[in-house]
Amino acid sequence: MEQVHTPHVVVVMGVAGTGKTTIGPLLAARLGVPYAEGDDFHPPANIAKMSAGVPLDDVDRLPWLDAIGAWAHSRAGLGGVVSSSALKRSYRDRLRAAAPGVVFVHLTGDRELIEDRMSHRQGHFMPTALLDSQFATLQPLAADEAGVAVDVTGGPEEISERAVTALRALEPASQPAK
Structure with missing residues (x-):
């Protein structure tokens, strides 16, 4: 497969069990940029709170989002892929404030x-019992947010290819396809 370099930092988002940790590295490899989990x-x-089956609240998430935002900021202009549930618009706004673009x-x-996939995971701290809270918190991307939605049916290679294709479609028409 052809490698496609991007100067963007891509945040692979979604509820637990959608495959962020699987798709993120595949996408990073295709884009020729580093991946951060x-x-x-x-x-x-x-980690302790989620392992105990207690959902995180907004206060819990702030230092986590800030750390991801700092990593994304450090990759500005260089590109990178990082996973983050980024379930709420306010979380994505915080990431964009730290790393515009x-x-x-x-x-x-x-x-x-997603529940089926979660039930087959080995050694992950996030229990299936928290999936309902994830869906309840989820605010899908709005039309004014830079991003794409990618369906997770199919295998990892197929999903990552759909993501690359969708990201290419976001590129301004004035830039040559890479």
Whole structure:
């Protein structure tokens, strides 16, 4: 597959179980940029809370979003891919404030598919019991937000290819296709 370089920082977003950790590295490889796992930016208290089946609140998420935003800012003009649930518009606004120009890839799918995938994960701290709170919190990308929605049916390679195609469609017509 052809590698397509991008100077953008792409945030792969969506509820738990949509495949952010699987699709993110594949997308980064296709775009020729580094990948950062969003879960690695959580402070230990957040991991402990989620592991106990307690959803994070907005206050819990702020240091996590700020750490992701700082990473994205450091990659401005260089490109990168980072995963983050980025479920609320306010969270995405915070990431954009830290790193203007970020683009979102919203991984979407029906609850049954996502729950099935979550139930087969090994060693992840996020329990399936928190999926309802994720869907309740989710505010899909608005028309004025730079980003694309990508369905998660199919295999990882197929999903990452759809993401690359969707991202290419966002490129201004004045730029040559890469």
